[in-house]
Amino acid sequence: MVLPAAFSLVAEHADLGPAVVASLGRVEERLRTSIAHADPLADTISRHLFDAGGKRIRPLLTILAAHLGDPDRPEVEQAAVVVEMTHLATLYHDDVMDSAQFRRGAPSAHQIWGNSVAILAGDLLFARASRLVSDLGGRALAIQASTFERLCLGQLHETVGPAEGEDPVAHYLSVIADKTGSLVAASGQLGAIFSGADETYVETMVSYGEKIGVAFQLADDVIDVTGARAVSGKTPGTDLREHVPTLPVLLLRRAAADGDPSAARVLELVDGDLGSDEALRTAVAAVAEHPATEESWTVARRWADDAVDALDPLPDGVVKDALVGFARAVVDRSA
Numbered sequence: 658m659v660l661p662a663a664f665s666l667v668a669e670h671a672d673l674g675p676a677v678v679a680s681l682g683r684v685e686e687r688l689r690t691s692i693a694h695a696d697p698l699a700d701t702i703s704r705h706l707f708d709a710g711g712k713r714i715r716p717l718l719t720i721l722a723a724h725l726g727d728p729d730r731p732e733v734e735q736a737a738v739v740v741e742m743t744h745l746a747t748l749y750h751d752d753v754m755d756s757a758q759f760r761r762g763a764p765s766a767h768q769i770w771g772n773s774v775a776i777l778a779g780d781l782l783f784a785r786a787s788r789l790v791s792d793l794g795g796r797a798l799a800i801q802a803s804t805f806e807r808l809c810l811g812q813l814h815e816t817v818g819p820a821e822g823e824d825p826v827a828h829y830l831s832v833i834a835d836k837t838g839s840l841v842a843a844s845g846q847l848g849a850i851f852s853g854a855d856e857t858y859v860e861t862m863v864s865y866g867e868k869i870g871v872a873f874q875l876a877d878d879v880i881d882v883t884g885a886r887a888v889s890g891k892t893p894g895t896d897l898r899e900h901v902p903t904l905p906v907l908l909l910r911r912a913a914a915d916g917d918p919s920a921a922r923v924l925e926l927v928d929g930d931l932g933s934d935e936a937l938r939t940a941v942a943a944v945a946e947h948p949a950t951e952e953s954w955t956v957a958r959r960w961a962d963d964a965v966d967a968l969d970p971l972p973d974g975v976v977k978d979a980l981v982g983f984a985r986a987v988v989d990r991s992a
Contacts, residue, residue: 658682661712663986664721666979673724673975680720680728681713684737688716691738691785692745702770702778706745709763714873715740715841719848722862724976726852732793736847739793739801742786744840747808749779751836754812755899797847804843811835815902826907833874834867841873842866861970865980868964873987875957878903882944894941898931904956908949923947954988961988 658681660668668674692707694700716737723733752765753772759765767775783805790801811832819828845862881896882905896903906927912920926940944950961984971977 658685658713660717661714663983664717664979666975666982667721670975673979676728677717677720677724680734680737681717684716684720684734684741685713687734687738688741691742691789692782694781699778699781702766702774703781705763705766705769705778706748706760709760711741711745713741715744715844718841718844718862718866721976721979722845722848722854722858723852725849725858725862725971726854728852730851730853732851733848735789735793736797736851737844739786739790739797740840740844740847742782742789743801743804743808746779746782746786747836747840749775749782750812754816755901759895793847793851796850800843800846804839807835807839811837811839825902826904826911829902829904829907830871834871837874838867838870841870857970861967864967865964865984868960868967869984869987872957872960872964872984875904875953875960876988878905879950879953879957882941882950894931894937897927897940897944898937904953905944905947905950908952909944909947912947912949919947920949923949958988961985 658678660674660678660681667677688707692700692703694703719737719740720728720733723730748760749766752760753767753775758768765775766778770778787801790797811834814828815832815836819825842863843866845866846859849859849862878896881893881903883893897906906924909920909924909927913924923940923943926936926943929936929940931937931940964984965981968977968980971980
């Protein structure tokens, strides 16, 4: 396993680096085994997104948080498998809801097998994750259930949209806190719990995870309209083409409603036919050049700063430094 560049402090540490890499490698193998099905079709579909790869940020946070206590406890790696399997399950469902054509460079599952089969694949992974977390005891099961509830509520609220009179930006931040922040928070929380870390550190990882999860998604929003495909792994403008509401577009709509004619002109492109690559490139460039995009970066950086501030209770050392480094890297991915 190779750690993401954002965790270079961990990778370069003589003791922590090899320990984390080895643990993450074992998690990868356990994840592969846990996903496997005797049924050939279920096995093929369930492995689809696992085989496509991924950064494994959530299990990495579980393992890293465990170094606030005893990282060698066997429950730690099982918890890391649970959070990544849960994440994979959500991707099957998200791609159906968003009509996404690709995921991690591969055709999305519903493009190959259809919506119903893709949803069932996600359900199978949720079921496997639930079985694994049940072995970890009541507290872990409660965390998983609460996280699952928030994942569903986030998707529900995103699908329905803001209520009449509700601020669309505040609504969106609430959605991504549920859809992204909740599972990132649970990842660090479980790692701290099963390492036997101080309860203060457990709560710290919850606060940090929630905030950095939101910052990560906001940064992805901006990257989608800045053309940084090499950074995100996505074709620039994917969210625009699929009409997924993201922060830059929401801020454009707010600006247009406040009388900004330049925002209104950009929205004409965004709301137009983006079926052709040329139309999409034009819309991406227009959004990227508008001040709403830089304002979106500012919001993302504010969430990352809040995540760093949440780490104050942790003891000084490489774990805390690595978490700070990750928070900074999340909002520096435009480089």
